[in-house]
Amino acid sequence: MKNILKNKAFAAAVCAVLIFMGIFAGVRRPFGNMKDEALVYFHGNDEVIGIKDDLDVKVETAYSLMSIANKYDGIEDDLITDLEKACIDVRESDSPEEAFEANADMDRLYGKLKESLDGIRLSEKDKNYNYSLLAQYNSADMIILNSEYNVCAKKVNDALSKFPANILSKVAFVGKMEYYGEVK
Amino acid sequence: MKRLTAALISLLMIFSLGSAFAAMIPEIENDKNCVVDMADVISQETEDYLSALNMYLEYETGASIVIATVDFTGSRTLSEYAYEAFNKWGVGDADKDNGLLLLMSVGDEDYWAVQGKGIEKDLTSAELDQMLYDYLDNDFAKEDYDSGAKNFYLAAYEWFGDHYDVELQGVTGNVTTNPIEPGYEDNDDDEKGFGMGKILMWVAIIAIVVIVIAASTDNKSTPQRTYRPRVHTRRGPHTSTFRRTPPTNTSSRRTTVSRPTKTSSATRRTTSGRSSSRSTSSRSTTTRSSSSSSRSSGGRSGGFGGGSSRGGGAGRRK
Numbered sequence: 079m080k081n082i083l084k085n086k087a088f089a090a091a092v093c094a095v096l097i098f099m100g101i102f103a104g105v106r107r108p109f110g111n112m113k114d115e116a117l118v119y120f121h122g123n124d125e126v127i128g129i130k131d132d133l134d135v136k137v138e139t140a141y142s143l144m145s146i147a148n149k150y151d152g153i154e155d156d157l158i159t160d161l162e163k164a165c166i167d168v169r170e171s172d173s174p175e176e177a178f179e180a181n182a183d184m185d186r187l188y189g190k191l192k193e194s195l196d197g198i199r200l201s202e203k204d205k206n207y208n209y210s211l212l213a214q215y216n217s218a219d220m221i222i223l224n225s226e227y228n229v230c231a232k233k234v235n236d237a238l239s240k241f242p243a244n245i246l247s248k249v250a251f252v253g254k255m256e257y258y259g260e261v262k
Numbered sequence: 263m264k265r266l267t268a269a270l271i272s273l274l275m276i277f278s279l280g281s282a283f284a285a286m287i288p289e290i291e292n293d294k295n296c297v298v299d300m301a302d303v304i305s306q307e308t309e310d311y312l313s314a315l316n317m318y319l320e321y322e323t324g325a326s327i328v329i330a331t332v333d334f335t336g337s338r339t340l341s342e343y344a345y346e347a348f349n350k351w352g353v354g355d356a357d358k359d360n361g362l363l364l365l366m367s368v369g370d371e372d373y374w375a376v377q378g379k380g381i382e383k384d385l386t387s388a389e390l391d392q393m394l395y396d397y398l399d400n401d402f403a404k405e406d407y408d409s410g411a412k413n414f415y416l417a418a419y420e421w422f423g424d425h426y427d428v429e430l431q432g433v434t435g436n437v438t439t440n441p442i443e444p445g446y447e448d449n450d451d452d453e454k455g456f457g458m459g460k461i462l463m464w465v466a467i468i469a470i471v472v473i474v475i476a477a478s479t480d481n482k483s484t485p486q487r488t489y490r491p492r493v494h495t496r497r498g499p500h501t502s503t504f505r506r507t508p509p510t511n512t513s514s515r516r517t518t519v520s521r522p523t524k525t526s527s528a529t530r531r532t533t534s535g536r537s538s539s540r541s542t543s544s545r546s547t548t549t550r551s552s553s554s555s556s557r558s559s560g561g562r563s564g565g566f567g568g569g570s571s572r573g574g575g576a577g578r579r580k
Contacts, residue, residue: 137336137337138286138334138336138337139336141334141336141337142333142334142336142369145334145369145370146369149371165337203368203369203405204369207333207369
């Protein structure tokens, strides 16, 4: 035992392990906290309405539009089915990039369904709902566009790209954050 | 520019998110009102009338009938939404589970009613379905949701009266008649009872005030005593001076102490301070975990009562 402790190579190995663990803990924790703070703006919590909450509003609105479409004959069933699938994908998306892509798909299909409904004769009540639901859908989009998530994610990524964090983060396996959509 | 954008977003949120959140079941602020009109299709007069009837029904039987309207139920089916709302709002009595919820979805053009488990055997799904068909369906098809809600409510109200063998006031056949509010039939007795309590309360308050004033004036009238410590002086033999003779050994260190010139001095009484060392036993703190708002069954969650249900239900005949 004493011989092992006196061994320089062993001591060097222990130092290296300690340094690595120090870097690992020292880099992961602060950046982990920063990432968690940014992700609150994506997932939301009791105090903050996140991007996922607004996406949920869009999904509910899309389902409401599908309810109207189901009452009329001139609408393709496939379009409604595809929109429903897109809504499920949005709900099940975990990461910001995934959510952005699923949302883009949902937007496209929602637009198509709305166009189809505009082309048929709706009741007065359903016509009004058609317009109000679109307003709701777009307003949720505007709120998402002004979300703080990308700003916070950019701060984290900027901090990670500076020296020495850029090297230490690779040692500690701390990756950059995904953005929701494009960041200017 | 940023302020303008923020203001526009706020306005959009106010005007447009209302019906989106109709798909999400809201919290009920005022449990006295038995009408949750998120679709805004029921008149205030009807709401007030039905709320008054419901208060009487709750008073007599503990039961509650809730009418809810939404634009859409969103991703949930009508029955899912109705069950969730029933449990979230706690319709009916928690023990008897005798609530009844009617959910009308205006945009979906459909309705669903759900009853508590406590009355499920007596008000079966088939009977409920028949009641909906007889009293609601025609008006619902004509988009006269106000009349439909009122007629259904009155039918259900009568059913509860028969079920509990109670003469429920307020229904005279003319649906516009205002009901007698519960608890105000014998006004004289109530006023007397209420008056005595009020008088006693005021008497108690006045007595307390008088005592407080009297206590404060007593303190002012009696002069405050000032405590003067007694001074004890010991008188020894009469000597005019007291001289201290220095030691002969000059190598030793001498420390001079300055003495006060006063001849008499208060003796300082030193008392050994009591060491107040209490042994504090470690208390185990029990944290009361608040019961979650999502209940599995029963319990009051703030709302109309406390009923929960996975009972039957009845919807619109297609």
